[in-house]
Amino acid sequence: MTSRSVPWSQRLFDIVNILVLSLFGIAVAYPFFNLLALSLNDGADAARGGIYIFPRVFSLDAYKLLFENSKLLEGFGWSALRVAVGTSTSLFVTGLLAYIVSVRHFSGRKFLRVLFLVTMYFNGGLIPTYLLMVKLGLTDSFHVYWIPSLISAYYMLLMSSYISELPEALFESARIDGATELKIYIRLVLPMSLPVFAAIFIYSAVAHWNSWFDVVLYNSSGHYDTLQVYLRRLLLEVEASQQIMDQQLLHQKFNSLSPLTLRAATTIVVTAPILLVYPFLQKYFIGGLTIGSVKG
């Protein structure tokens, strides 16, 4: 490509880097391919083990069985809605708070930071929280998925550490021009902080996507069961069965237990959507941002 000579040490570094990252890639990818192979294998055959990267007896039964449950699609819908609503509201409000606590001249800055920091360490525990949700009428409703998780102190700190690095003078001049704080947040801070918003978007989306405990706890009626709840059920069936003391019942339970392959398929089904969405977000932190262009 270039005629300029690249120092050998740099070239060596590139090679080593690619090697190290490739090895790392294999280590992280293997289990996924192992699960993929398992999920595509025949159930009875898989119980004998020894399946690594390729299925031994190919079968789509696990996926058929999984998608036979018509509520799975409904669950997927609730999950998607939860991610969309939960993540966007949380991102918007937490981002706003992060901006507020980053404004250097704001006297409530430290107060707000500490107010939220404390919530990272202290909570009232399961029972009072549950009672609060009941009192607010949030149980058995979709809103329990996003209102209680609207603001995260952790995300706030991460975002504000990024926002604090932005040139304050820019905001000051906007203020002088008569822009409201909300407008500064939306028109200036948001676009300049895209990388951190994208990162928190992923963290928050994944947290929403993976959560199941609040679903079974607050919406136990099953009206708003998310995808993760169905899949977790299949995954933890063995564990649940182990609590049964009665051996006669256990025999029947294990006879009708979902096979290993079905459990592998659940992991694939949960992971795949995120894997498909991620590349669209990657551009926000691969290329890098030129602040100058925003300033202009």
Place this chain on the structure above:
Amino acid sequence: MNYLKRFSRERQLWLLSLPIILWVLLFAYYPMYGLVIAFQNYIPGQSLFGNWIGFDNFVRFFNEPDFWMIIRNTLVISMLNLLIGFPAPILLALLLSEVKSKVFKKTIQSLSYVPYFISWVVVASILFTLLGSDGIINELLVRFGWIDKPILFLGEGKYFWGILTSANLWKDVGFSSIIYLSAIAGIDKEQYEAGRVDGLGRFGLVWHITLPNIRATIVLLFILALGGILNAGFEQQLLLGSPNTRDYHEVIDTYVYRFGVQLGNYSYGTAVGLMKSLIGLTLVITANRLSRKFMQTSIF
């Protein structure tokens, strides 16, 4: 007068904060009344204002026969996570940002957080297959003649810390690196141009431009990680541990779960949790002070 002036200048910010403050008071602070059960012998259903036993629950924790064992395990596991699990995502992010091929970079990046989605139940089952007495690892070790008898990796306590740290690292490193990647992406490209003009090499650019620019994020996450030093995991221990490894895998959370929640003693669990929180917060405040003093960075 001064106050009024200041307030009018900050009026908008306060107005915007108001609903946020109300939210946090309602959803985070109000339920904290539940912490009083730490000083009681609470049985669910009874009134929250009876059965006071003062600090008995706390005293009981210090008098547990296994107290030192679980403290040691908790601290060792956390320290290992901090020592290895904390810098690893930074390193990964830096290595990734040095890759020139976009396709390769994107592929590795996408793969790197796959493990985060694999639940511990599945991870445990994979590990048992790999590390079992006739798993691939033992097979290779025996074949190369490095050992003559399979090692019981998951059956002997002394390997547990290493296995747990590796598993945690493997599961979280990619996912944790996202925040650093975003911080690196936020660095103004002009800075690199200027660096190159100044004759900085690749390592120089990383050292003098990238690292200082993501320092704030690193320090912040490190301080927060210190605050979580008493959280050494829970599900992992329950799934990867076996009676053989109890002396190495039992940590505060697993212990309290079994002796508190499972035996119906909520107060005990709350008391230990409260203590953990206090220690965590104290560590964060101290670390924050030190950081402000020596690194001119602080989180509040």
Place this chain on the structure above:
Amino acid sequence: MSRKGSVLGTAMLASVMLLSACGGNSSGNNSGNTASEGDSTTPAVEKVNEFGWKLPQKTTQIHFFQAEKGNPDKINRKQAAFHDYLLKEFNVDIQRSSLDVDPKEKLNLMLVSGDYPEVIAAMDESQISQWKAQGKIIDLAPLVDKYGPNLKKELGSRYETYLDADGKLWGLPRGWGYLPIPDFTAHIRWDWYQEIGAPEIKTPDDYYNVLKQIVAKHPTNDKGEKNYALSWNSDVRIDSALGFWGLKDGYKEDGDHNLTHWLNTAEGKEGLLYYNRFFREGLMDPDAFINKFDDWKIKFSNERIAGHIGPWWQSWNAGHEIWQKTDPDYKEDKRFVQMAFKAPDAEKAYLSAKNTHGWNYTVITDKAKNAEEIIKFLDFTVSPIGTRLMGWGIPNLPESYWNYEGDGKWSFNETQKQTLLDGKLDFEKTETANGSNSFWLAYPQGLLSDDNKSTAWFDQNFIADEKWKKLMNDNVKDTIYDNTEQRVSFTNENPLTIKNQQVEDLVKTGFVKVIMSQSEDEASRNFDELRDKANKLGLKDLEQYRTEEYKKNLALVK
């Protein structure tokens, strides 16, 4: 302004719109429950059905929570048909719900929030005492006196043992009675055993020698992987595994009914040293204590195990039930068979402990509007014909386990029976059709009182007809014993509860260490060390408490 910013903004806007849209349809969303709402107006004429059940004027509603972890999807699927049947034939609208969260936690939340159903099944004693103290459950004794003739009859003298000191009855037992079917025992790979001439096995040493011969003959499986003489998995209970030395659920009983924990007995030490011998000679699967059932199953089904100590169904599930499906040349004696033996000095082997008191209880809460009607139905389910119906499910369908002609005349469905005996019964499928065992509120797990033969478990009714089950039963029937009186409950008020847990923790770790010792001396040393530690922690207090409770329970029966 950047394009990127507007993308993000649009996404947020879109989701807000979605949110407002979802508010509209969320309430109309159908529940996972299978029930069609019961028709509460039934013919005014009193109707008695073929089971002798007098249909209530108004539909009796029993929507109960069962405090066990379960998969709600599966539960709903299984109960749907039976629910409809009972609604139509009995005018009883019964529905079970279980959740996949910790049931203890869920019960506590129900208690504090006041949001609980009329009937709750599977409560244990300490939960009952908690709910009783809050006045949330009702005394059933007066109702049973009035509407529970079958309950009184079936429980007989046992009824008194469920009453508290004031003569009140807070819960009806679930699954009481004696089921003479083995749970736990030793297993041997049958075809290999026959191959070496099936030498007699009477003592643990015989078992050891036979297994050793077998692995000498079959050192590896066809893939060249090592074969082990003995295996168990992480579910193994050492208390049961010491039954071969005459200990009852880990305790030795003397003539005066004093109980001594195995750590303080010579038998316990002998037993542990016995297992240690397998280990130190490389005959025991080194992963024996680590493997969870699923991982263990892989080893087992790959024919790498000659002997197994554990529950019988494990060797079925992980053995021939897989081989039948995957081995084209499968022959029926390629399987594990259960057998029993005892140490020479032991009077008897005690392997399957049976608690006839029941697993736990069903309670009626203060929310019940019509407790009498609920008790009436529960009383019906306790009668032999009622137990059959609840245990075997809907009769007279092709998928039914049984046929009912009325007037108490019934017979098994021969087709289903044959399928079962052939080992081909698909429980999942048939149970969805007939709903067997879906609503276990109150009935016995033991033999039914009218024929002293049938049990609520369909598949446990043909021991005599099923070759291999008969063999199992003949081999180990003497090792089944009634240990009802040995039951203790460690409630959260009991100061010994914590001590008990501490000792259990210690023993669970310690016994593994003893068995995994490299030499007999080391094993013996580890045993002594463990014993001293446990005694220091308070094992003696626990022994004393158990002895006291045991004697108290024995006195109750007399």
